[in-house]
Amino acid sequence: GQQVMQIPQYQHVQEGEDFTTYCNSSTTLSNIQWYKQRPGGHPVFLIQLVKSGEVKKQKRLTFQFGEAKKNSSLHITATQTTDVGTYFCAGRMIYNQGGKLIFGQGTELSVKP
Amino acid sequence: DAGVIQSPRHEVTEMGQEVTLRCKPISGHNSLFWYRQTMMRGLELLIYFNNNVPIDDSGMPEDRFSAKMPNASFSTLKIQPSEPRDSAVYFCASFWANTEAFFGQGTRLTVV
Numbered sequence: 001g002q003q004v005m006q007i008p009q010y011q012h013v014q015e016g017e018d019f020t021t022y023c024n025s026s027t028t029l030s031n032i033q034w035y036k037q038r039p040g041g042h043p044v045f046l047i048q049l050v051k052s053g054e055v056k057k058q059k060r061l062t063f064q065f066g067e068a069k070k071n072s073s074l075h076i077t078a079t080q081t082t083d084v085g086t087y088f089c090a091g092r093m094i095y096n097q098g099g100k101l102i103f104g105q106g107t108e109l110s111v112k113p
Numbered sequence: 114d115a116g117v118i119q120s121p122r123h124e125v126t127e128m129g130q131e132v133t134l135r136c137k138p139i140s141g142h143n144s145l146f147w148y149r150q151t152m153m154r155g156l157e158l159l160i161y162f163n164n165n166v167p168i169d170d171s172g173m174p175e176d177r178f179s180a181k182m183p184n185a186s187f188s189t190l191k192i193q194p195s196e197p198r199d200s201a202v203y204f205c206a207s208f209w210a211n212t213e214a215f216f217g218q219g220t221r222l223t224v225v
Contacts, residue, residue: 033213042204043156045213088156092211099144099211100169103156 004091006104014112019076021107023089030094032072038085079111119205119217126224131193134220138207147180147190148204195224
Protein backbone atom coordinates (compact mmCIF):
# COMPACT_ATOMS: atom_id res chain seq x y z
CA GLY A 1 0.00 0.00 0.00
CA GLN A 2 0.88 3.64 -0.04
CA GLN A 3 3.54 4.42 2.53
CA VAL A 4 5.44 7.40 3.80
CA MET A 5 8.68 6.54 5.58
CA GLN A 6 10.41 9.00 7.85
CA ILE A 7 13.87 8.84 9.43
CA PRO A 8 15.32 9.01 11.95
CA GLN A 9 12.79 7.95 14.53
CA TYR A 10 14.58 9.83 17.31
CA GLN A 11 17.18 12.58 17.36
CA HIS A 12 18.88 13.96 20.44
CA VAL A 13 20.88 17.14 19.93
CA GLN A 14 22.67 19.72 22.00
CA GLU A 15 21.09 23.15 21.87
CA GLY A 16 22.63 25.06 18.99
CA GLU A 17 23.22 21.99 16.82
CA ASP A 18 21.38 21.46 13.57
CA PHE A 19 18.67 18.85 12.99
CA THR A 20 17.35 17.18 9.85
CA THR A 21 14.53 14.72 9.28
CA TYR A 22 13.87 12.95 5.99
CA CYS A 23 10.70 11.69 4.42
CA ASN A 24 10.26 9.25 1.52
CA SER A 25 7.12 8.13 -0.25
CA SER A 26 6.60 4.92 -2.15
CA THR A 27 4.53 6.82 -4.70
CA THR A 28 4.57 10.26 -6.29
CA LEU A 29 2.93 12.88 -4.13
CA SER A 30 0.55 15.65 -5.02
CA ASN A 31 1.92 17.69 -2.15
CA ILE A 32 3.61 17.19 1.18
CA GLN A 33 2.88 18.81 4.49
CA TRP A 34 4.85 19.06 7.69
CA TYR A 35 3.42 19.07 11.19
CA LYS A 36 4.81 19.48 14.69
CA GLN A 37 3.39 17.78 17.73
CA ARG A 38 4.48 18.91 21.17
CA PRO A 39 4.45 16.31 23.98
CA GLY A 40 0.87 15.73 25.05
CA GLY A 41 -0.45 17.85 22.22
CA HIS A 42 -1.89 17.39 18.77
CA PRO A 43 -0.21 17.78 15.37
CA VAL A 44 -0.07 21.39 14.22
CA PHE A 45 0.47 22.34 10.60
CA LEU A 46 3.78 23.97 9.71
CA ILE A 47 3.91 24.19 5.93
CA GLN A 48 2.86 22.69 2.62
CA LEU A 49 5.08 22.09 -0.41
CA VAL A 50 3.52 21.58 -3.81
CA LYS A 51 6.04 22.13 -6.58
CA SER A 52 8.83 19.83 -7.65
CA GLY A 53 12.13 21.01 -6.13
CA GLU A 54 10.40 23.59 -3.94
CA VAL A 55 12.29 25.08 -0.99
CA LYS A 56 10.59 27.11 1.72
CA LYS A 57 11.96 28.73 4.84
CA GLN A 58 10.38 29.69 8.12
CA LYS A 59 13.00 31.43 10.27
CA ARG A 60 15.40 28.61 11.27
CA LEU A 61 13.36 25.91 9.49
CA THR A 62 14.05 24.95 5.87
CA PHE A 63 11.73 22.60 3.99
CA GLN A 64 12.54 20.92 0.69
CA PHE A 65 10.47 18.89 -1.76
CA GLY A 66 12.37 16.55 -4.08
CA GLU A 67 12.43 16.86 -7.84
CA ALA A 68 10.52 13.62 -8.25
CA LYS A 69 7.96 14.68 -5.61
CA LYS A 70 8.63 11.51 -3.64
CA ASN A 71 10.86 12.81 -0.88
CA SER A 72 11.16 15.78 1.41
CA SER A 73 13.26 17.08 4.27
CA LEU A 74 13.02 19.47 7.18
CA HIS A 75 16.18 21.11 8.47
CA ILE A 76 16.38 23.16 11.64
CA THR A 77 19.41 25.40 12.09
CA ALA A 78 20.75 26.03 15.59
CA THR A 79 18.10 24.16 17.54
CA GLN A 80 16.52 25.68 20.61
CA THR A 81 14.69 24.00 23.48
CA THR A 82 11.43 25.32 22.04
CA ASP A 83 11.98 23.05 19.01
CA VAL A 84 11.33 19.95 21.14
CA GLY A 85 8.57 17.75 19.80
CA THR A 86 7.78 15.23 17.10
CA TYR A 87 7.93 16.34 13.48
CA PHE A 88 5.72 14.56 10.97
CA CYS A 89 5.64 14.69 7.24
CA ALA A 90 2.33 13.91 5.59
CA GLY A 91 1.98 13.06 1.93
CA ARG A 92 -1.07 13.66 -0.16
CA MET A 93 -1.15 10.96 -2.79
CA ILE A 94 -1.43 12.00 -6.42
CA TYR A 95 -4.53 10.91 -8.29
CA ASN A 96 -6.13 10.05 -5.00
CA GLN A 97 -9.75 10.96 -4.62
CA GLY A 98 -10.55 13.26 -1.75
CA GLY A 99 -7.02 14.12 -0.69
CA LYS A 100 -6.02 11.19 1.48
CA LEU A 101 -3.19 12.29 3.77
CA ILE A 102 -0.67 9.66 4.88
CA PHE A 103 1.60 10.49 7.79
CA GLY A 104 5.16 9.34 8.28
CA GLN A 105 6.14 7.77 11.59
CA GLY A 106 7.55 11.03 12.84
CA THR A 107 10.93 12.09 14.20
CA GLU A 108 11.04 12.88 17.87
CA LEU A 109 13.47 15.69 18.59
CA SER A 110 14.91 16.29 22.04
CA VAL A 111 17.18 19.25 22.70
CA LYS A 112 19.59 19.32 25.60
CA PRO A 113 20.23 22.82 26.94
CA ASP B 114 -14.15 29.27 15.02
CA ALA B 115 -13.27 27.11 18.03
CA GLY B 116 -11.37 24.66 15.89
CA VAL B 117 -12.00 20.92 15.68
CA ILE B 118 -13.76 19.77 18.81
CA GLN B 119 -13.48 16.24 20.09
CA SER B 120 -15.23 14.62 23.00
CA PRO B 121 -14.61 13.16 25.41
CA ARG B 122 -10.99 14.17 26.06
CA HIS B 123 -10.41 11.07 28.15
CA GLU B 124 -12.28 7.79 28.26
CA VAL B 125 -11.61 4.81 30.48
CA THR B 126 -13.76 1.78 29.83
CA GLU B 127 -13.83 -1.90 30.54
CA MET B 128 -13.08 -4.47 27.93
CA GLY B 129 -16.22 -5.45 26.03
CA GLN B 130 -17.96 -2.12 26.44
CA GLU B 131 -19.04 0.09 23.57
CA VAL B 132 -17.13 3.33 23.11
CA THR B 133 -18.24 6.30 21.01
CA LEU B 134 -15.88 9.12 20.15
CA ARG B 135 -17.25 12.35 18.77
CA CYS B 136 -15.91 15.05 16.49
CA LYS B 137 -17.16 18.43 15.34
CA PRO B 138 -15.10 19.64 12.37
CA ILE B 139 -14.41 23.25 11.50
CA SER B 140 -17.36 24.85 9.78
CA GLY B 141 -16.89 24.94 6.01
CA HIS B 142 -14.39 22.12 5.86
CA ASN B 143 -15.42 19.37 3.46
CA SER B 144 -13.10 16.55 4.52
CA LEU B 145 -12.60 14.75 7.81
CA PHE B 146 -10.09 12.18 8.98
CA TRP B 147 -9.96 9.86 11.94
CA TYR B 148 -6.47 8.88 13.08
CA ARG B 149 -5.24 6.64 15.85
CA GLN B 150 -1.88 7.32 17.53
CA THR B 151 0.17 4.83 19.49
CA MET B 152 3.85 4.61 20.33
CA MET B 153 4.23 1.46 18.27
CA ARG B 154 2.29 2.43 15.15
CA GLY B 155 2.49 6.20 15.10
CA LEU B 156 -0.36 8.08 13.39
CA GLU B 157 -2.56 5.61 11.56
CA LEU B 158 -5.28 6.81 9.20
CA LEU B 159 -8.45 4.92 10.06
CA ILE B 160 -11.01 6.47 7.74
CA TYR B 161 -11.64 9.66 5.87
CA PHE B 162 -14.77 11.35 4.65
CA ASN B 163 -15.23 13.77 1.80
CA ASN B 164 -18.48 15.73 1.72
CA ASN B 165 -19.82 13.41 4.45
CA VAL B 166 -19.20 10.31 2.33
CA PRO B 167 -16.68 7.68 3.50
CA ILE B 168 -14.00 7.57 0.82
CA ASP B 169 -11.51 5.14 2.26
CA ASP B 170 -11.95 2.98 5.35
CA SER B 171 -9.11 0.60 4.60
CA GLY B 172 -7.36 1.67 7.79
CA MET B 173 -10.19 0.55 10.05
CA PRO B 174 -8.59 -2.32 11.96
CA GLU B 175 -11.59 -4.65 12.06
CA ASP B 176 -15.34 -4.88 12.12
CA ARG B 177 -15.45 -3.74 15.72
CA PHE B 178 -14.72 -0.24 14.43
CA SER B 179 -17.29 1.85 12.62
CA ALA B 180 -17.51 5.53 11.71
CA LYS B 181 -20.32 7.78 10.56
CA MET B 182 -20.72 11.31 9.38
CA PRO B 183 -24.45 12.05 9.29
CA ASN B 184 -23.90 15.71 8.41
CA ALA B 185 -21.14 18.21 7.74
CA SER B 186 -20.81 19.20 11.38
CA PHE B 187 -20.58 15.89 13.19
CA SER B 188 -18.80 12.55 13.03
CA THR B 189 -18.54 9.56 15.34
CA LEU B 190 -16.12 6.69 15.70
CA LYS B 191 -17.52 3.68 17.50
CA ILE B 192 -15.73 0.67 18.89
CA GLN B 193 -17.87 -2.28 19.88
CA PRO B 194 -16.80 -4.30 21.74
CA SER B 195 -13.68 -2.54 22.93
CA GLU B 196 -10.44 -4.40 23.71
CA PRO B 197 -7.30 -3.37 25.63
CA ARG B 198 -5.31 -3.16 22.37
CA ASP B 199 -7.63 -0.35 21.26
CA SER B 200 -6.06 1.90 23.89
CA ALA B 201 -4.61 4.89 22.06
CA VAL B 202 -5.14 8.56 21.36
CA TYR B 203 -7.75 9.07 18.66
CA PHE B 204 -7.58 12.25 16.62
CA CYS B 205 -10.10 13.80 14.34
CA ALA B 206 -8.89 16.29 11.73
CA SER B 207 -10.73 18.37 9.16
CA PHE B 208 -9.66 20.38 6.15
CA TRP B 209 -10.89 22.15 3.04
CA ALA B 210 -9.87 20.85 -0.41
CA ASN B 211 -6.11 20.14 -0.42
CA THR B 212 -5.16 22.54 2.32
CA GLU B 213 -3.76 21.80 5.76
CA ALA B 214 -5.47 19.51 8.25
CA PHE B 215 -6.62 20.94 11.57
CA PHE B 216 -6.51 18.45 14.39
CA GLY B 217 -8.69 18.24 17.44
CA GLN B 218 -7.20 17.83 20.89
CA GLY B 219 -7.71 14.08 20.70
CA THR B 220 -9.46 11.50 22.86
CA ARG B 221 -7.23 9.39 25.06
CA LEU B 222 -8.91 6.00 25.27
CA THR B 223 -7.92 3.44 27.86
CA VAL B 224 -9.55 0.01 27.78
CA VAL B 225 -8.93 -2.03 30.92
